[in-house]
Amino acid sequence: MSYYRNFKASKLHAHCESCYSRRCRAPVEISVSCVIISCRALCGATFHLCKEEEHTLLCPNEKVPCLNAQFGCPFRMCRSKQAKHLEVCPASVICCSMEWNRWPLEDIQNDFYINLLKDDKEGEALDLSMAIRDQRYLCNRIKMKSLFPELVEEDDEPLPPEEEEGAVGGKPYSNGAEVNGGSDYPFGKGPTPATQKENIQEEKVAAAEERTLDRDKYDRYEMMFSMERGGCKQASIQNQDDKTVSKGSSKESEQNAVGGSVGHAPWQRGVLERVGQDMTAQEYNMYIVHNGRMLISFGQMAACTPREKDFVYGNLEPIPVMTLYNYKPPISYRGKRIHKKDYSKIPDTEHKYTDTSDLGLSEEDIHVTDEMYATLLCCAEKEVRGHKICETVGIDGNFVDIATQTYSYPTAPFQPDTSLADITADKELKLYVQTVTESITSRHDTTSCTFTFRCGHPFRRDEYPYHYKNVHADIQFSLEGWFEQRCPLAYLGCTYVRKNICPLAQKATISYHQNLSTFSLKPQVCGPVITTGEPGPPQAKQAKYEDSLGNLPYEVLCHIASFLDCFTLSQLALVSQLFRDVCATHLQERGMVSLKWRKKSYSHGGSRWKCSKVWEFSNLFSKVDRWCLGDEPSMSDHLKVCPFYQREMKTERIAVMLKDWKKNQLN
Numbered sequence: 202m203s204y205y206r207n208f209k210a211s212k213l214h215a216h217c218e219s220c221y222s223r224r225c226r227a228p229v230e231i232s233v234s235c236v237i238i239s240c241r242a243l244c245g246a247t248f249h250l251c252k253e254e255e256h257t258l259l260c261p262n263e264k265v266p267c268l269n270a271q272f273g274c275p276f277r278m279c280r281s282k283q284a285k286h287l288e289v290c291p292a293s294v295i296c297c298s299m300e301w302n303r304w305p306l307e308d309i310q311n312d313f314y315i316n317l318l319k320d321d322k323e324g325e326a327l328d329l330s331m332a333i334r335d336q337r338y339l340c341n342r343i344k345m346k347s348l349f350p351e352l353v354e355e356d357d358e359p360l361p362p363e364e365e366e367g368a369v370g371g372k373p374y375s376n377g378a379e380v381n382g383g384s385d386y387p388f389g390k391g392p393t394p395a396t397q398k399e400n401i402q403e404e405k406v407a408a409a410e411e412r413t414l415d416r417d418k419y420d421r422y423e424m425m426f427s428m429e430r431g432g433c434k435q436a437s438i439q440n441q442d443d444k445t446v447s448k449g450s451s452k453e454s455e456q457n458a459v460g461g462s463v464g465h466a467p468w469q470r471g472v473l474e475r476v477g478q479d480m481t482a483q484e485y486n487m488y489i490v491h492n493g494r495m496l497i498s499f500g501q502m503a504a505c506t507p508r509e510k511d512f513v514y515g516n517l518e519p520i521p522v523m524t525l526y527n528y529k530p531p532i533s534y535r536g537k538r539i540h541k542k543d544y545s546k547i548p549d550t551e552h553k554y555t556d557t558s559d560l561g562l563s564e565e566d567i568h569v570t571d572e573m574y575a576t577l578l579c580c581a582e583k584e585v586r587g588h589k590i591c592e593t594v595g596i597d598g599n600f601v602d603i604a605t606q607t608y609s610y611p612t613a614p615f616q617p618d619t620s621l622a623d624i625t626a627d628k629e630l631k632l633y634v635q636t637v638t639e640s641i642t643s644r645h646d647t648t649s650c651t652f653t654f655r656c657g658h659p660f661r662r663d664e665y666p667y668h669y670k671n672v673h674a675d676i677q678f679s680l681e682g683w684f685e686q687r688c689p690l691a692y693l694g695c696t697y698v699r700k701n702i703c704p705l706a707q708k709a710t711i712s713y714h715q716n717l718s719t720f721s722l723k724p725q726v727c728g729p730v731i732t733t734g735e736p737g738p739p740q741a742k743q744a745k746y747e748d749s750l751g752n753l754p755y756e757v758l759c760h761i762a763s764f765l766d767c768f769t770l771s772q773l774a775l776v777s778q779l780f781r782d783v784c785a786t787h788l789q790e791r792g793m794v795s796l797k798w799r800k801k802s803y804s805h806g807g808s809r810w811k812c813s814k815v816w817e818f819s820n821l822f823s824k825v826d827r828w829c830l831g832d833e834p835s836m837s838d839h840l841k842v843c844p845f846y847q848r849e850m851k852t853e854r855i856a857v858m859l860k861d862w863k864k865n866q867l868n
Contacts, residue, residue, distance in 0.1 A: 217249040225249070269293055273794030273814035288663055291816075292794045295665045297656040299673050302639040303335050304652055305577035306632070312694035314632045320696040327720075328636040328680045330713040335654050336634045337715070340573070340622035343651060345615045348579055348589070352613040467495035473502065572610050573625050577633055580651045637681055658719065660819045661793045664767070667824045672720050675702075675828065676711060684711075686836060690845040697839050705827040719820040721768050751779055758783045767791055771818035788816045 216227055216234035227234045235250040242262035257263050261281035267274040268283055269292035278286055287293055306314060321329055346353045465476055465488070473496070476488055489496070496502045583589050612624050660668050676684055684702050688695040703710065709722040753761075762770060762783050770791065774784040797815045802808045840846050 212254075213251050214249070217251050220249065223247040267292070272796065273816075275789070289661070291661060291789065291792055293662045294659045294793050294795060295662055296659050297665065297668065299656040299669070300653055301677075302650070302652050303332065303339075303634050303654060304639065305574075305581055305634055309571070309574055309631065309633060313691050313696070316694050316696045317636075318630060318632060325712075326696075326698050327676070327685055327711065327713050329632075330715055331638075331677070331680075332632060332634050332636045333630075334713075334715040334718055336632070337622070338654065339577075339634065339651070340625060341620055343576060343580060343621040345576075345619045345621065345624070346617055348576060348583075349610075349613075349615070352610060352615055353617055353619075354614045467492045467501060468499045472496075572612065573621060573628075573631075573633055575610075576621055584650060584652060638677070640678075658820050659793065659795060660821060664819055664821045668819075668821055671822070671825050675825070676720055688836070688839060688843060688845075690840075690843060693845040695843055695845045697843065699833055699836060699839070700831055701833075702828045703831045704825045705829040707823060707825070709823075717820065719768070720822065721820075722766075722822045722825075751777065755783070759786050762787060766823045767818040767821045769822075771820070774818070784818070785816075788818075792816050792818050 214232060214234050220227070220234070223237070225234075225237055229236055237247060238250050238253070240246045240248075240256065240260060240262070241253075242260055244260050244262045246256060246260070248256055262279050264277050265280050265283070267276050267278065267286060267290060269287075269290050272292040274290050274292035276286065276290075317326070317329055465472055465479075477485055480488065493502070497504050579589060610624075615624075656673070658668070679702075684700070686699045686701055688697040700710065704722065707722060707724065709724040711720055712723045713720055750758075758780070762773070765773065770784045770787060774781045793816070795815050795817055797813050798810055799813065800808055801811045
């Protein structure tokens with residue numbers, strides 16, 4: 202505040218600068234004092250007229266932009282309401298950081314996992330839908346070059362850099378929630394003449410910045426680099442002959458060593474005498490500290506311990522570095538009693554090299570391998586054990602794991618950028634990951650763990666608590682036997698699943714969208730079927746039914762859209778341009794502003810990352826405060842007709858020892 206007063210001192214009168222009385226009676230005089238006024242925004246403050254501009258910086262009723270205006274918030278409000286507005290600010294976006302682990306299957310030939318994909322055609326099982334989504338994301342993440350570099354083709358020419366779209370380092374959100382289609386202009390409109398002029402001006406400025414060169418900085422840096430280069434040359438020569446400077450040095454170094462006796466370069470003769478005369482004692486000490494190594498190399502000063510005066514131990518034997526691979530226990534080592542073995546009971550063994558031919562299998566059976574299953578096992582081994590299966594690792598000083606695992610991939614060799622998804626793109630969909638998730642533990646590094654998955658969806662600050670409660674706490678981490686209940690005979694191959702929980706207030710069921718990676722409420726609509734009365738395919742009837750909704754007045758459609766949740770609005774905006782405009786009317790109230798980074802290339806060859814503000818809807822479905830038990834049949838009703846539930850009827854007689862039974866009764 203003091204800085205502002207000094208800066209504005211010329212605009213304040215001599216009396217008003219130190220007067221803080223609300224009932225000041227000083228007369229109005231030019232350049233001395235002014236009249237007392239009240240705040241025009243009716244905040245109740247009273248002050249001199251010359252302090253009105255200063256009061257606007259503190260007035261609680263002054264209209265100011267939001268604190269997140271630079272991030273895209275368009276609202277203006279009173280200064281006293283800024284804190285309250287942050288709770289519902291569309292530019293105050295939170296990215297969900299919930300994480301979970303999902304490990305690969307130990308046995309992909311299990312009947313349960315095979316039957317899951319056969320019976321679940323519509324994706325009603327939530328745990329299976331999430332597992333398939335995580336498996337697809339896992340395949341795109343794993344690069345074959347990181348696991349099997351020996352199976353990758355060597356690329357002579359470097360690959361051109363790919364231009365990424367969306368956020369830096371990530372992929373754009375594919376939830377279909379961008380109302381303006383991902384463009385830089387609001388509500389899908391094209392560029393205006395003013396915008397085109399601004400882009401041309403930015404391109405000219407960018408080209409001018411690249412062409413502009415500061416000659417002073419360039420000359421100074423060039424001089425510094427030339428001096429360092431000369432010093433490095435002279436230092437290399439000095440290391441070869443410590444007593445004399447080589448006569449075969451470069452012309453530049455020789456000139457610097459002989460001539461130029463007026464500077465402070467470490468390689469010039471008499472530099473210490475000149476430095477002692479031109480500099481103070483403190484500057485001289487700092488010069489010695491920074492340039493002492495070069496002064497010793499050029500012979501300007503003697504080292505503290507010259508090489509010819511170093512203490513010599515005599516003939517020394519090189520001592521190898523001890524590691525887990527070359528360490529040998531001393532002869533005096535004696536193992537503890539628990540480590541000792543009775544060698545008389547150990548069978549005779551012999552060292553013998555074996556390979557796959559000892560298994561008695563044909564070459565076709567040996568080469569037939571599931572590439573995805575083998576790759577996931579390698580990733581799991583690297584994550585849990587800390588090394589690859591085919592890598593020799595020392596356990597301690599006495600034991601070493603010698604790797605003998607080999608791989609045979611029919612699709613090898615791979616391209617440098619090949620991922621696991623590219624290898625398994627044309628193959629039949631199979632389940633390779635478990636349907637049961639695991640919470641994050643302390644022994645895993647989430648930044649590098651391959652089997653760690655993150656939610657990553659953006660939400661407004663007031664929407665995030667409901668997202669975490671409904672999606673993660675209520676649904677995702679309650680799928681194992683509580684939200685969904687599978688048949689007790691699932692280990693035999695039964696795929697029956699029963700949904701126990703449903704929303705209390707809404708008549709809807711929970712569904713999972715694999716492409717959008719989100720849950721949603723699917724309402725149970727009960728009403729008459731609308732038909733056209735004319736024969737025809739069902740597609741024609743459905744198209745006419747959709748047109749009937751679009752024929753409603755625009756105001757009615759906006760009123761209907763006000764009852765929809767954010768996820769439904771994001772999907773409705775993708776239907777047509779009409780519904781896109783309808784959903785755009787609720788953007789400022791229900792939407793949020795996200796920053797999208799895109800790489801923009803200019804005509805002169807340069808490029809720059811530009812940030813654009815995009816309005817979109819989040820993936821939040823209708824808030825569910827309470828859940829209730831569903832009305833589906835109980836699990837006992839299913840067990841009556843379960844094909845895997847087979848009863849074993851005992852019809853044979855069993856002999857009973859009556860004498861022993863009577864004796865036990867008497868005792």
